[in-house]
Amino acid sequence: MQIQSPEDFARRIVDLGLAERRLVESAMGELGGSEFTLDAVVNQMQRRGLVTTLQTEKILRGDRIGYFYGEYKVLYLIGAGTFARVYRASKGDKVFAVKVLRKRFRDEPKEMEQFLREGQMGLKLRHPNIVSIYEVVPDPRNPFLVMEFVEGQTLRELVRIRGKLPVDLSLKLIGEIAAGLAHAAGQGISHRDLKLSNVLISSDGKAKLVDFGLAALSDRKNPDQIADCPNARAIDYAALERGTNVRKDDPRSDIFFAGNMLYHMLAGTPALSETRDRLARLNVTRFQEVKPINELVPGLPGLVTQLVGKMMEFSPNERIQSAAALTAEVKRVSEQLARGVTSPKDKGDENSTNGYEDDEAPTNEGEGYVVMLVESKANLQNAIRERLKARGYRVLIIQDPNRALARFEQDDEPAADCVIFSAAEMGTLALEAFNRFATDEHTCEIPSILLVDRRQVKILSEAKRGPRRQLLALPLKVRELRAGLMKVLAGTERRPMGTY
Numbered sequence: 001m002q003i004q005s006p007e008d009f010a011r012r013i014v015d016l017g018l019a020e021r022r023l024v025e026s027a028m029g030e031l032g033g034s035e036f037t038l039d040a041v042v043n044q045m046q047r048r049g050l051v052t053t054l055q056t057e058k059i060l061r062g063d064r065i066g067y068f069y070g071e072y073k074v075l076y077l078i079g080a081g082t083f084a085r086v087y088r089a090s091k092g093d094k095v096f097a098v099k100v101l102r103k104r105f106r107d108e109p110k111e112m113e114q115f116l117r118e119g120q121m122g123l124k125l126r127h128p129n130i131v132s133i134y135e136v137v138p139d140p141r142n143p144f145l146v147m148e149f150v151e152g153q154t155l156r157e158l159v160r161i162r163g164k165l166p167v168d169l170s171l172k173l174i175g176e177i178a179a180g181l182a183h184a185a186g187q188g189i190s191h192r193d194l195k196l197s198n199v200l201i202s203s204d205g206k207a208k209l210v211d212f213g214l215a216a217l218s219d220r221k222n223p224d225q226i227a228d229c230p231n232a233r234a235i236d237y238a239a240l241e242r243g244t245n246v247r248k249d250d251p252r253s254d255i256f257f258a259g260n261m262l263y264h265m266l267a268g269t270p271a272l273s274e275t276r277d278r279l280a281r282l283n284v285t286r287f288q289e290v291k292p293i294n295e296l297v298p299g300l301p302g303l304v305t306q307l308v309g310k311m312m313e314f315s316p317n318e319r320i321q322s323a324a325a326l327t328a329e330v331k332r333v334s335e336q337l338a339r340g341v342t343s344p345k346d347k348g349d350e351n352s353t354n355g356y357e358d359d360e361a362p363t364n365e366g367e368g369y370v371v372m373l374v375e376s377k378a379n380l381q382n383a384i385r386e387r388l389k390a391r392g393y394r395v396l397i398i399q400d401p402n403r404a405l406a407r408f409e410q411d412d413e414p415a416a417d418c419v420i421f422s423a424a425e426m427g428t429l430a431l432e433a434f435n436r437f438a439t440d441e442h443t444c445e446i447p448s449i450l451l452v453d454r455r456q457v458k459i460l461s462e463a464k465r466g467p468r469r470q471l472l473a474l475p476l477k478v479r480e481l482r483a484g485l486m487k488v489l490a491g492t493e494r495r496p497m498g499t500y
Helices: 006-015 023-030 040-046 053-061 109-124 157-162 167-186 232-244 252-267 277-281 302-311 323-338 378-390 401-406 428-439 457-462 479-491
Strands: 072-080 084-091 095-103 133-137 144-148 152-154 199-202 205-208 370-374 395-399 418-422 448-452 469-474
Touching: 006 023, 006 040, 006 252, 023 040, 040 053, 053 072, 072 095, 095 277, 109 133, 109 144, 109 157, 152 157, 157 199, 157 252, 167 205, 167 252, 167 323, 232 252, 232 277, 232 370, 252 302, 252 323, 302 323, 323 378, 370 401, 378 395, 378 479, 395 401, 401 418, 401 428, 418 428, 418 479, 428 448, 428 457, 448 457, 448 479, 469 479
Parallel strands: 370 395, 370 418, 418 448, 448 469
Antiparallel strands: 072 084, 084 095, 095 144, 133 144, 152 199, 199 205
16 A cells, blocks of 8 residues: 555554554644645654654555564564564563564475574573563564564674673673573584674673574483584584584584674684685684684683683593583683682682582583582582583572481482582581481482581491492582482483483
8 A cells, every 4th residue: 555645644653553543643633734645644653652763764664564473563673684583572561572483485395494494493582681582483484483572782883882891791601601501502502603793791791692593402322423503594504513423403602602602702703713614614724723802802801711722622531511610610710710810829718608519510410410419508509500501500508407318209209319418517417317318218229429428437337338329428529429420320310411
């Protein structure tokens, strides 16, 4: 319908359902007189908030569709890529982001599947550092996703405006990104398209991951599946994974590209040269010849240089092993910098916390295991929990030994794969729970560890020992606890990703 007059424009607003008739008529009445131009009506309707500039452009072009997606009224275009457009939209008094697959891809099965997969994966993810997806509409004629609307800008825009970001801000943002990745990894999901433009920075400064369109679900039944390059967006990941001889959804790939993002924030330029040349992106030397960041950022604290290096190690086995481990490592570096420790060689008591001494870099050795810690002191709970989480374990905390035992009901799936009872403060209560756990028919095969001070002679003498029972002396080094856990957990099957 071609707009011929001011009245046509006003009538079209009502016919499209963009505003109520009474509001449109009221706005027209405010113009006064019987003669007014189309421009005057357009300005009046926009001033009154009855139409947006995007809606106005579509009406004047004579567009018949695209004003609504389902019940969501389109307000503004907020992002456009090769694959999809993202609109700010409203439903009632609430604002959302609506992501719409471009028309030219709606008849392409692979692109449609990838788009809907992003939505289905997003429905599983609820985390402060991941943009939520609320609804997936798979209509083949008009598919769209309804998402959380984030007021702010992309991380790429922030870096372009500010150049190099301060160390503390860079660490804060990469820590939040890592926390979002760790939550997704807990559901068995890796991102596989990490870059600055896929991180939104909200108006209150929080980083939120978006666009899981290339995300992969872990396939533990096919560990030898090699990396592939289904489209241009996947080339960088595939090239790294082929070059390092790992499977295509290796979670350590996300760590490498998160390292590239941290490098970009600190240096104002990415570690990996950005190019559209497919052959250049597939060249494995691109990942091996990264210029050391301290050459671009003189005076960067050694701890931060080391962190970037551990994230971007070419060898997957030398890289930080998981998003949970990265979260813990970023937290550790931030805390040390806050205490004035800037170099890995600086001495101090930073590696000793409440009787639990830390050791080498985080690993993923505990991935697939749930550990229950029975400990009454909050500072000791935190010390052990953070160090085990950095090794891939999921850690449950319970203060009361009897409540811990009650979590293991007969015939139910065990609440944990190993229980650590700490007798440092609870004394005989911990001993009795440990011994009962070792003798009850439905728990006697579940591994357990008793942490006990060497001076607690009575507890040491009365504790029940066995192949799946371990006594460890306090004060305790993390490597000793790790060794004890791996010993008692030997033969215990790891839980599949996303189930624990």
